[in-house]
Amino acid sequence: MDVKIRVATKGDCKDISRLIMDLAVHDKMSDQVKLSCDELQRDGFSQNPLFECLVAEIADENKSKEGFTIIGYALYFYIYCTWKGRSMYLEDLYVMPEFRDWNIFCLMSLLMSSSGFGIGKSLLSNIAQVAKEKQCARLHLIVLNWNSHSLDFYTARGAQDLTVKEGWHLVHFDGQSLDHLANETQQIRKCVSGEDKVV
Secondary structure, rough: OOOEEEEOHHHHHHHHHHHHHHHHHOOOHHHOOOOOOHHHHHHHOOOOOOEEEEEEEOOOHHHHOOOOOOOEEEEEEEEEEOOOOOEEEEEEEEEEEHOOOOOOHHHHHOOOOOOOOHHHHHHHHHHHHHHHHHHOEEOOOOOOOOOOOOOOOOHOOOOOOOOOOOOOOOOOOHHHHHHHHHHHHHHHHHHHHHHOOOO
C-alpha cells in the first residue's frame, strides 16, 4: 500500500480535527479537547501560523472502513532552547489503528515498527528531516507514563528520558490559574504606579 507523507493544507483541517479526537480517546483524555476545526485553521494556516503539520494520505482504493484517506498526522512547532538554540516540539503523532500492525496494541512502537505499514515511522522520519533542515538542535516530545511501549521505542532509538536523567517535570498553567497569574500583572502595575494607595 502506497502512503504519501505531505505537508498539510487548510483543507485537511477537518481530518486533522478528527484524528486529534481519535488520539485523545486513545490517551483517555477526550474530555479535554476544546479546539474547534475553525480554530485549528486559524492557528495553523494564517499569515503567521503557530504550528506546522504533516499528514499521511492513502489512495481512495485503500481508504479506511469509514471512507477516510487521511489516516495519520504529525503536528509540530518551533521552540527555542537557551542552551542549544533552535528546537522542535512534536505535539502529536498518530495513525489510525486499522493501519497499524494488528498484533500489537501499543501506539508508537506499533506505529513505527518495521512490521505493519510503517506509517508512523515514516511520519517521524519526515519530522526529523524537517528539524534538521531548519537547523534544530533538538526534537522534544512527551510520552504518557503508562505508555511504556512508546517510551521504549524512543529510548531504543537514542531519545533521552529527561524526567529520569535530569529530573525535569512538565508544568503548565491553564484556565483559572492562567487567569490569576495574568491578573497579578495588573496588580503589580497598580502598586508600582501608586494607583492602589489609600487616600
